[in-house]
Amino acid sequence: MNRHAMHYLSPLRSCRAAVIALACAAALPLTACQQPAESPPLEGAQIGGPFTLIDKAGKTVRWDDFKGRWRIVYFGYTFCPDACPMDVQQMMRGFRKFEQEHADKAAKVQPIFITIDPARDTPAVVGQWTAAFSPRLLGLTGTKQQVDVAVKAFAAYYRRGEDTPGGYLMDHSRIAYLMDPDGKPIAMLPVDQSGDAVAAELAKWVR
Known part of the structure; x- marks a missing residue:
């Protein structure tokens, strides 16, 4: 203006x-x-939808299983050398701070990591990787077809990148979505900033 x-x-x-x-x-x-309440940044966006994946124990997990709970959803891969570990670290650091300050609200939130590299990210690998960040972080994988359904539903992006001595890299979007108890998108958490920023955004929207 x-x-x-x-x-x-x-x-x-x-x-x-x-x-x-x-x-x-x-x-x-x-x-x-009273002043009008601020609308969620992602209100009305076509993000989120049904998927069927598996957890570290090989148990089937569906999107609808989380109905009634807030959800944080991040797409990445465990062999990622830098971006994914940094993003997830800030995401869970922020979640822990939010949990310390708002334990009752945090109990209603499920953080979720979905791999975009199912060829290497087996249930065991994903489970071990997510556990390093927090026991509250749920890691999910599946077949390529199952992962692609989830990626499309969340308007995420990935493709195989360049080969390296250790295998190959993956190019992908870096977004942590906050979804409400009905599975509707609310906001993108600022994992590129800091854990404090993530905690503040969670406190702003989670009810």
Whole structure:
């Protein structure tokens, strides 16, 4: 917004503030004095949907199994040399801080890591990798077809990258989605910033 627009809007804002103040002073219902709640950044986005994967024990896990719980969903792979470990570390560091400050709300949240490299990320490998970050982090894998269904549902991206002496790399999106108890997208957690930023975003939206 330019300065001229801000100049012309300022009297309207002052007038609106005065009306709200008068309404509160007149003891009108509390709802008349409250500002509109901020809408979730991802409200209405076509992100999330059914999938069927398996956990570290080889047990089938479906998206609907988490109905009624908040969810954090991150796509990556365990052989990732840098990005995934850093993102997941900040994600779980933020979650731990949120858990310490809001234990009751954190109990309703399930952090989930979904591999985009099922050829190497077996249930055992994913389970061991996620456990290094937190026992609360659920690692999921499956067949390539099963993983692709989840990737498409969450508008994520991946492709096989360049070969390396140790195997190969994977190019992929780096997003930690916060989903509500109905499985609808709420926000992208700032895993590229810090654990504190992640904790603050969780505290802002999880109810």
